[in-house]
Amino acid sequence: MMWSFRHPKADLLAGFASRTLTADEHRTVAQHLEACIRCRETVAALRAVGDLASDAEPSDAVLERILASRSAGVRTILPTDDISVTAPRRSRAWVAGIAAAAALLTIFLIRGSGEVSAGERTGHLRLDPARPLPGATVRVSYAPSAGLQGFDSLLLRARFRRPRDDSYNRGPMQQRATVLHRTRGGLFSGEFRLPDSVVFAAFAVESSSGDVIDDNDERLWELVTADPAGRLLFEALVQKQRDLMGRNWEEGLKTVRTLTTLYPDEPQAWSLLSIYERWVLGDRVADSLLAGHRRRFAAFHRERSEQHSLSAATVSGMLSYAIAIDDSGTRSFWLTRLEREFPDDPDVLFRRENRLLHEHIAQRKNPRRYFADLEPVWARAEPSGDRILWLFAQNALVQAREAHDTAALRVWIPRLRRVQRRTPDMAAYWGKVLLQYQSLRHMGIEWLRDEAHLLAQRSDAYRPLTASAPEQRLTNRTAAQPILAELANALIQDGDTGAGLDTLRLAASYGWSPTVFLRVAQTWAALGDTRQALEMYARIAADPGSPPGFGDSIRAATAPQSSAAPWERWVREARTGMRTAALESATPRSLTGPTRLLSSTGEARRLNDLSRGHVTVVAFWSPACWFSVVDLAALQRIARQFSGTDAQIVTIVDRPFSDDLRHLLREQHADDLPVFYDHRGDARRAFVNFATPAYYVLDATGKVIFSHSALESIPRQVAALLP
Amino acid sequence: MGGSAISSDSPVHLDLVGQVAAGDGDALAALYRLHGAALFRLARRLTASVEDAEDVLHDLFVGLPESMHKYDGRGSLIGWLKRVLVRLALMRLRAERRRREVPLHEEMSQGALGRATDDASRWDLERVVATLPDDLRAVLVLRQTEGYSHHEIAALLGITPGASRVRLSRAVKLLSAALRGRT
Numbered sequence: 089m090m091w092s093f094r095h096p097k098a099d100l101l102a103g104f105a106s107r108t109l110t111a112d113e114h115r116t117v118a119q120h121l122e123a124c125i126r127c128r129e130t131v132a133a134l135r136a137v138g139d140l141a142s143d144a145e146p147s148d149a150v151l152e153r154i155l156a157s158r159s160a161g162v163r164t165i166l167p168t169d170d171i172s173v174t175a176p177r178r179s180r181a182w183v184a185g186i187a188a189a190a191a192l193l194t195i196f197l198i199r200g201s202g203e204v205s206a207g208e209r210t211g212h213l214r215l216d217p218a219r220p221l222p223g224a225t226v227r228v229s230y231a232p233s234a235g236l237q238g239f240d241s242l243l244l245r246a247r248f249r250r251p252r253d254d255s256y257n258r259g260p261m262q263q264r265a266t267v268l269h270r271t272r273g274g275l276f277s278g279e280f281r282l283p284d285s286v287v288f289a290a291f292a293v294e295s296s297s298g299d300v301i302d303d304n305d306e307r308l309w310e311l312v313t314a315d316p317a318g319r320l321l322f323e324a325l326v327q328k329q330r331d332l333m334g335r336n337w338e339e340g341l342k343t344v345r346t347l348t349t350l351y352p353d354e355p356q357a358w359s360l361l362s363i364y365e366r367w368v369l370g371d372r373v374a375d376s377l378l379a380g381h382r383r384r385f386a387a388f389h390r391e392r393s394e395q396h397s398l399s400a401a402t403v404s405g406m407l408s409y410a411i412a413i414d415d416s417g418t419r420s421f422w423l424t425r426l427e428r429e430f431p432d433d434p435d436v437l438f439r440r441e442n443r444l445l446h447e448h449i450a451q452r453k454n455p456r457r458y459f460a461d462l463e464p465v466w467a468r469a470e471p472s473g474d475r476i477l478w479l480f481a482q483n484a485l486v487q488a489r490e491a492h493d494t495a496a497l498r499v500w501i502p503r504l505r506r507v508q509r510r511t512p513d514m515a516a517y518w519g520k521v522l523l524q525y526q527s528l529r530h531m532g533i534e535w536l537r538d539e540a541h542l543l544a545q546r547s548d549a550y551r552p553l554t555a556s557a558p559e560q561r562l563t564n565r566t567a568a569q570p571i572l573a574e575l576a577n578a579l580i581q582d583g584d585t586g587a588g589l590d591t592l593r594l595a596a597s598y599g600w601s602p603t604v605f606l607r608v609a610q611t612w613a614a615l616g617d618t619r620q621a622l623e624m625y626a627r628i629a630a631d632p633g634s635p636p637g638f639g640d641s642i643r644a645a646t647a648p649q650s651s652a653a654p655w656e657r658w659v660r661e662a663r664t665g666m667r668t669a670a671l672e673s674a675t676p677r678s679l680t681g682p683t684r685l686l687s688s689t690g691e692a693r694r695l696n697d698l699s700r701g702h703v704t705v706v707a708f709w710s711p712a713c714w715f716s717v718v719d720l721a722a723l724q725r726i727a728r729q730f731s732g733t734d735a736q737i738v739t740i741v742d743r744p745f746s747d748d749l750r751h752l753l754r755e756q757h758a759d760d761l762p763v764f765y766d767h768r769g770d771a772r773r774a775f776v777n778f779a780t781p782a783y784y785v786l787d788a789t790g791k792v793i794f795s796h797s798a799l800e801s802i803p804r805q806v807a808a809l810l811p
Numbered sequence: 812m813g814g815s816a817i818s819s820d821s822p823v824h825l826d827l828v829g830q831v832a833a834g835d836g837d838a839l840a841a842l843y844r845l846h847g848a849a850l851f852r853l854a855r856r857l858t859a860s861v862e863d864a865e866d867v868l869h870d871l872f873v874g875l876p877e878s879m880h881k882y883d884g885r886g887s888l889i890g891w892l893k894r895v896l897v898r899l900a901l902m903r904l905r906a907e908r909r910r911r912e913v914p915l916h917e918e919m920s921q922g923a924l925g926r927a928t929d930d931a932s933r934w935d936l937e938r939v940v941a942t943l944p945d946d947l948r949a950v951l952v953l954r955q956t957e958g959y960s961h962h963e964i965a966a967l968l969g970i971t972p973g974a975s976r977v978r979l980s981r982a983v984k985l986l987s988a989a990l991r992g993r994t
Contacts, residue, residue, distance in 0.1 A: 102954060102979055130983065130987040133987075136936050140936065140937055140940060146868055150851075150865050150868055151843050153869050158836060163877060164870045166898075167898040168895055
């Protein structure tokens, strides 16, 4: 046969790929392809074009946006003129000879997989197997990010989750999974064995010192365990959902959707879905989906209400689903069943505690009876080790504090410490409560000391996967400050002035905290050391978050004892110190992706444009999140404080504008704040933030300098960035 | 997303059309759940951008209740929706003409695609298709993934069938050049 090496026309190759050629044309092209690698590749590419985005799904927020736009009266005119309704048809002429040609065509292309190339901001981590059995050995290969390319070995850090682990990621949950060694070609590899009890894990890679981390842009990498058939385990998905809480609610929703797809008969999965729909998509969308949930629940109820020997998980799941869809009739049916059939279930015991609280505290105001009746309930609950135990103990402790019942505090403090994951804020709070009672001071001091010791040890188990070691050192010092200040005061009050003062100095050196400075200043003043007190007061006066006139009032009070000159110098030096301290916690990064927002007048704006040339505080809030709502007034005060400078506040809300929203802003005295609606979820994605309240401070170039700022830190962070 | 068990001419489907036209939000949500994913995928291919695709999908559904009466029920609803969506997507692309200050032809001659695809293991077809000029990509997508004829493409794009062939040919040549660039 004579071969012509003129390549077929592009239209013929396209026709071959889409199987729309006549049989003759098809044969001719197939013959050419046998000998021509280039055209084979072109056809393979054209075939792959047909598969492009074949598994793409719109984000969950689109439907919400559509319904919100409709409710807001938005209308679009569609280009429907001259659109015929005939469907496109594919020619069937390709059939002849296609099998042979298909066999000929090897797919040369690796389609876009969303992999991130090495050398960029994030690297690419591959875990094999991707769906391991619990206890499996997992091989790891890592193409490093730009920041991690120069090392010989790296650490893979992990957060391993077991079936009973709690929501969110507080406490000592992190550990080293393995060391990754550089291989030829610049890749890093290693392996580790997944502990048998672990069902889900999240990972980040870092340098051996922990100074440089790659957390996949805060998304981390994840491993969800599966059964031998490859089906993701129910408990693994539940743990993934708990791990995502507070860090990515949209992914959480997708996870529970997967749960309902893989386990359609599990009421717990559907109950979670209906809850997430409300949290993530909002009431409007959740209400529109309620009818479907109610039909499904009714079918479950018909099928299962007469069944005996259901598992605790099923009965509990039915109860949760009934509560989620607000079905009060069936709710009491499943609650009765749960209590009757599983009296020692921790959830049942916690409900009993709630009932005792209602009966003895709310109705009869008899805390002694509450604590007495609670003892046998706790005795049955504690051995379960269930995650609900800390709520149980917390409820009891709050009642003990309210009743000033030192005996109950003495009993319940150790219990809370046994079942609660250790967090410094708990120690600072309860330590302070205990110090108020002479008979419990030793318990308070012991707890504060333990916590200060733990923070000084800088245990890596507490360091989140998204934090570098230096960032965590800063966080630990900040957390240690109020603990050390409490401890110092206790020591001084107990007569150990020397140790107390040393502890105070240490607290003051741990970072910029006007609250701690005030504590220290008051102590120096009480001890009669005016100079040291004034130096400390000068720091407070230098802080832009301090009340206006604070410095003047201190000066007025101490004028007879000191001259103005050193005071002004101290304030000046304190301002420099404050700026340095603020910039120590800077973690500069650029925003990625679009940042389109809707203004209150419906105008589309880009955050990049809004922030350019200004130091900008970006505040994420939601009318559904009370904590974020009550912060609005403080944000308004900060906005006024910096008016006349190049600083501004931009608040981003997760709901469309409505009269209710405007009313709420007025109620909070925050009507002057610029509010933008994150109608596409752009801002959430760009900041990788799915929580409220959340605050960021951007410099005048639009770069994020401070992330997840505390409200009280915002004024000094802004001041540090202003010229 | 899904629900493809309901066929386009089923009574349920026709009910849905009527309810959407009457402004029923639940019906609009149901229609979205039925066809939203498929329409999104088409918009995604045409615009080569998730954000733009979501915008197009949004605009389509926001405008549907007022335009539903234009659908006379003679053909498949999804086919009609896709054609409206193609028009919307093209209008959006024409209006924006964003991100492509440098024509792809020049980028190609400078080896930009070659650089983007210099490692066979990382060759990313999606990225290459995204860098095609909008008018070429539209023809490529409509022809290769949706199976439209050149006459149908011509009617949708307001060009001649011959121009549609030429655009397809140019798109294929650019893809082919990108392939060469990786080897």
